[in-house]
Amino acid sequence: MKIIMLGAPGAGKGTQAKMIAEKYSIPHVSTGDIFRANIKNGTELGMEAKRYMDEGQLVPDELTVKILLDRVAQDDCKNGYVLDGFPRTIPQAQVLDEALTKLGESVDYAIDVNVPDENIVKRMGGRRACVTCGATYHIEHVPPKKEGVCDKCGSELILRDDDKPETVKKRLSVYHAQTQPLIEYYTNKGILKTVDGTVDMMDVFASIVEILG
Ligand code: ADP
Ligand code: AMP
Numbered sequence: 001m002k003i004i005m006l007g008a009p010g011a012g013k014g015t016q017a018k019m020i021a022e023k024y025s026i027p028h029v030s031t032g033d034i035f036r037a038n039i040k041n042g043t044e045l046g047m048e049a050k051r052y053m054d055e056g057q058l059v060p061d062e063l064t065v066k067i068l069l070d071r072v073a074q075d076d077c078k079n080g081y082v083l084d085g086f087p088r089t090i091p092q093a094q095v096l097d098e099a100l101t102k103l104g105e106s107v108d109y110a111i112d113v114n115v116p117d118e119n120i121v122k123r124m125g126g127r128r129a130c131v132t133c134g135a136t137y138h139i140e141h142v143p144p145k146k147e148g149v150c151d152k153c154g155s156e157l158i159l160r161d162d163d164k165p166e167t168v169k170k171r172l173s174v175y176h177a178q179t180q181p182l183i184e185y186y187t188n189k190g191i192l193k194t195v196d197g198t199v200d201m202m203d204v205f206a207s208i209v210e211i212l213g
Contacts, residue, residue: 001026001080001212002105004087006182007113009171010124010163011197012204014136016113017084019205024212027076030084033134034067035059040131053162056170058088058178065095080108088179093186110186111208113197117172124168128157142201 001024005013014030021028035053038046045067052059068086071077087093100106115123126139128148132155137144144151162171186192195207 001109002100002107003080003082003212004107004110004186005082005084005113006110006179006186006192007197008115008117008120008175008179009168010120010127011113011115012201013084013113015142015201016111016204016208017082020082020208020212023209024080024082026080026082028084029068029071029077029081029086030134031059031064031068031086031088032084034071036134054167056162056167056174058174061089061091061095064088065092068092068096069099087182090181090185093182107186107189107191109212110182110189110192111211112183112192112194113204114194115197119198120172121165121168124163125159125165127160127163129160131156131158 003020003026005017007013014028014032017028017030020026035046035049039050039053040046045063048063049059058064064086068083072081072083087096097106123138123141126141128137128139128144129135130150130153133150133153135150135152136142137150137157144157148157149155150157161167183192193211195204195211197204
């Protein structure tokens with residue numbers, strides 16, 4: 001099963017993708033997580049990506065597509081995967097489709113987690129991410145057991161640089177200009193499913209499970 005998560009930054013794509021990955025035993029592939037791991041390890045890719053991420057801009061398609069195609073070619077992806085944060089532009093979607101067509105495969109579901117902009121800025125300010133394992137929390141909705149400490153691995157939780165309000169507003173405008181057109185793209189392919197992302201995360205997940213079966 002190959003699933004794409006669509007939605008504004010902070011809509012809950014990562015939260016849902018992790019639950020989907022666990023229930024359906026497929027890898028959770030997040031281009032944002034791959035970039036952040038590279039930044040942490042000080043790689044050339046990380047340094048290049050950081051320039052764009054800190055500005056709330058998208059990392060260029062060329063770079064992003066390459067890392068994604070390399071990742072999904074790995075062995076653990078052979079029975080499917082859930083993509084979180086990719087594609088974010090029409091050219092990215094086209095490259096993915098072309099690569100899958102060559103293998104006689106295609107995306108099964110594009111799930112749009114729908115949350116209005118008003119809710120997003122609030123959510124992002126409350127998001128906390130683990131510096132080591134990437135687990136995410138929310139100071140009100142999904143608090144860790146101990147403030148500032150990851151439940152899963154005990155490392156420090158931080159507010160991502162790109163979750164500061166000025167950058168979130170920029171990321172939202174980039175989302176509307178460059179990523180939202182994917183909703184029409186996948187509607188035309190007949191695989192778009194929309195869920196209400198404003199409700200409790202377990203209720204969002206229940207709607208997704210209803211779609212995926
Ligand atoms: P995305 O991957 O789309 O950027 P996340 O999954 O990281 O978004 O969620 C953004 C923030 O909102 C996180 O702090 C997360 O804990 C919180 N969150 C996710 N889903 C919900 C929900 N249904 N209701 C309230 N908060 C949520
Ligand atoms: P995310 O963790 O999905 O919110 O992504 C964080 C940042 O990484 C984004 O704001 C972009 O700068 C960059 N990024 C992640 N995925 C992509 C992508 N598919 N295309 C371009 N940039 C991306």
